[in-house]
Amino acid sequence: MSEKYLIGVDGSEQSQVALAWGLARATERGADVELLHVADDSFLSESVAFLSEAQQASEQMLAAEIEHARSIGFTGNVTGTAVVGHPISEVEEASRRADLLILGAHSGSRLAGSFFGTRAVKAAATAHCPVAVIPKTDVRPNAGVVVGIDGSDASKVAIAYAAEEASFRGVPLIAVYAWMPPLTPGLEYLWSEELVDSQRSAAEEAIAIGVAGLAERYPDLVIQREIVQAPPVAALVQAAEGAELLVVGSRGRGGLTRLLLGSVSHGVLQALPCPVIVTRA
Structure with a gap:
């Protein structure tokens, strides 16, 4: 049975760095990929209309990220989940079905949909699988x-x-x-x-x-x-x-x-x- 990688996405440059890293690793190891977008409901109205719009926006973001994954050449199995909720709780629950959780290296943000940076630290503490946090860095020759x-x-x-x-x-x-x-x-x-x-x-x-x-x-x-x-x-x-x-x-x-x-x-x-x-x- 192949491994499954869960990659957090939000459309930012930082999450796309993590996405590229995760897709390259999945290609090398023949792993399946699930993309996860969480629209943070902390500052949203609890009305059905607002939550419905947030869910629709989350699904649109997810569709764009799946398309981006294909556009950069990933040919493996990729699925996606779009949810509205508390980012850390949603990531923790989703990590139950993954072999590796991959997040981008944002600085802390309170913007809806962003659950990286300081939240990546919280995700690493609560996840049910290993967690990879990916910054934009250069690898030196013969690095180990x-x-x-x-x-x-x-x-x-x-x-x-x-x-x-x-x-x-x-x-x-x-x-x-x-x-x-x-x-x-x-x-x-x-x-x-x-x-x-x-x-x-x-x-x-x-x-x-x-x-x-x-x-x-x-x-x-x-x-x-x-x-x-x-x-x-x-x-x-x-x-x-x-x-x-x-x-x-x-x-x-x-x-x-x-x-x-x-x-x-x-x-x-x-x-x-x-x-x-x-x-x-």
Whole structure:
């Protein structure tokens, strides 16, 4: 059974960047595509006439996006859903029937129909499938797939996903472990060279455990290990500048977006150095 990609569309340049990325991926992997347009009813009158007009406008937008998908050469199976409702709720429900949710990288917007930007962060926290957020960026030559390693269950899922991505694309997997010494005011002098070395040894062990088994599963996969003394978000953003993809893990689903998505995933989605996929724990 083929995969199914759900792509959010609203006619903007940002959503068309995400649409092009999603269609290219669907072509490579033989996936089915469903386009989703949500007309935000937060500021609409509850009268039947207004809601009917909003639904009609949503359907017209969706038809235009399906036509655009065909015009740029996508020949696979593409369907569409047009709804009027709360964007995050509608996206969450639609994500139940998808293997990957793909969104554009808008800045926050309160315009009807736009559910990207800060809403993309909320979608990543509540979706039932992995979420890809796609900015308009350039890929550097020989770019790889970047993934963060921290030993958590969420990280393990992200590593497995990133390794499959890198293997499929024929690019290196760049495994990043970021660490920082405890910053205790007045006790900096206790951080001897030996203690720093021991922290680095622990980091090397953690990254070795994180990528264990990948060489056997993907014999041709090149794995680059990077141990960085920096805050995790900063380390991942720097490593992913111009990369093909950055994969991060979330702890699960829930309404407290920053807490349950995770501060690292949240921070990466605010920076978006390249296309980012947030995997589900």
